[in-house]
Amino acid sequence: MPSQPDSSVAGAPFTNPPKLHLPASSPLTRPAQPRKNAHVLVACGSFSPVTYLHLRMFEMAVDYTRQNTDFEVVGGYMSPVSDQYKKPGLLSARHRVNMCMLGVNEQTFGWLMVDPWEAFQDYQRTAVVLDHFDYEINTVLGGVHTESGEHRDVRIMLLAGSDLISTMSEPGVWSEADLDHILGKYGTFIIERAGSDMDQWTEALARWRHNIFFVPQLIQNDVSSTKVRLFLRRGLSIRYLLPASVVTYIEEHGLYKDDGVQAQVLLSGADKDAGAGSGKGKEVAAGRSTSPAAV
Numbered sequence: 001m002p003s004q005p006d007s008s009v010a011g012a013p014f015t016n017p018p019k020l021h022l023p024a025s026s027p028l029t030r031p032a033q034p035r036k037n038a039h040v041l042v043a044c045g046s047f048s049p050v051t052y053l054h055l056r057m058f059e060m061a062v063d064y065t066r067q068n069t070d071f072e073v074v075g076g077y078m079s080p081v082s083d084q085y086k087k088p089g090l091l092s093a094r095h096r097v098n099m100c101m102l103g104v105n106e107q108t109f110g111w112l113m114v115d116p117w118e119a120f121q122d123y124q125r126t127a128v129v130l131d132h133f134d135y136e137i138n139t140v141l142g143g144v145h146t147e148s149g150e151h152r153d154v155r156i157m158l159l160a161g162s163d164l165i166s167t168m169s170e171p172g173v174w175s176e177a178d179l180d181h182i183l184g185k186y187g188t189f190i191i192e193r194a195g196s197d198m199d200q201w202t203e204a205l206a207r208w209r210h211n212i213f214f215v216p217q218l219i220q221n222d223v224s225s226t227k228v229r230l231f232l233r234r235g236l237s238i239r240y241l242l243p244a245s246v247v248t249y250i251e252e253h254g255l256y257k258d259d260g261v262q263a264q265v266l267l268s269g270a271d272k273d274a275g276a277g278s279g280k281g282k283e284v285a286a287g288r289s290t291s292p293a294a295v
């Protein structure tokens with residue numbers, strides 16, 4: 001049965017989030033297959049708004065693990081970034097968390113979840129966010145349990161699009177220590193994304209290659225939140241690009257009708273590309289006021 005949104009999350013304001021959002025139906029609460037290495041996938045991002053592609057990323061990674069590894073994915077989390085990230089087009093954390101919650105409610109088995117912890121903090125680097133999941137799942141929850149009752153640690157892995165990993169070889173965006181922490185200690189599944197050059201990162205991140213799993217998109221899907229926002233601004237339909245409940249939420253709350261960012265993008269001419277190629281880089285270039293500079 002689909003999990004219901006946590007009423008404490010759906011309500012406003014949200015000042016004291018639970019440490020880890022864990023629906024009772026989550027596979028994390030059920031015994032893991034004894035011989036497999038249990039993994040939890042964590043996708044960090046804006047999710048403004050969540051799209052079907054964001055949800056598909058998890059499915060693609062699970063298919064990949066089934067076919068190519070002996071891992072078992074026992075859970076997946078979307079972790080919407082804090083409002084302090086101040087990326088253009090970033091709606092309030094409350095709306096973004098609510099929309100992600102609605103999006104994951106479409107699934108049947110409850111393994112995909114939304115953790116609002118990061119969203120309601122000051123900006124947290126991705127390395128810190130992964131530590132949060134590691135601590136909550138392995139230390140507080142005690143990992144997963146096998147059918148014989150044995151505790152197993154869960155490996156936390158970052159799930160990201162290839163545009164994000166491309167930024168890892170750009171100077172000033174990620175610190176070397178954080179990269180070593182994220183890619184050395186945890187590891188990542190990288191979903192191919194149209195328009196981002198994969199060769200760019202392979203060299204720079206070669207020493208962590210054993211922990212980087214590249215997942216090709218067998219059906220190309222270039223939906224992005226940027227394009228969804230542009231469509232809304234132009235009065236175009238966004239139906240079937242994102243879950244129907246999220247479309248309804250956007251309509252009911254009148255979201256993304258008028259944001260300064262869209263105006264910047266329109267002025268820069270990026271709207272011409274709304275139907276083709278990635279609008280993402282252009283919007284970022286249009287002026288994020290703060291960046292998660294390497295620390």
Ligand SMILES: Nc1ncnc2c1ncn2[C@@H]1O[C@H](COP(=O)(O)OP(=O)(O)OP(=O)(O)O)[C@@H](O)[C@H]1O
Nearest residue numbers: 045046047160161164193221222223224225226280
């Ligand atoms: N079409 C896509 N293909 C592959 N990965 C994607 C795609 N869209 C989003 N992602 C990935 O989803 C994660 C969450 O990203 P985010 O919410 O910032 O998405 P976005 O759609 O790129 O947003 P925006 O358009 O606002 O920049 C990131 O790792 C990003 O690389």
Ligand SMILES: NC(=O)c1ccc[n+]([C@@H]2O[C@H](COP(=O)(O)O)[C@@H](O)[C@H]2O)c1
Nearest residue numbers: 044045046081125126127173174175292
């Ligand atoms: N140094 C860092 O930890 C760092 C750098 C860049 C992006 N990120 C994260 O990547 C995610 C996606 O960012 P963009 O939407 O800007 O691609 C966000 O969750 C953000 O916090 C982290």
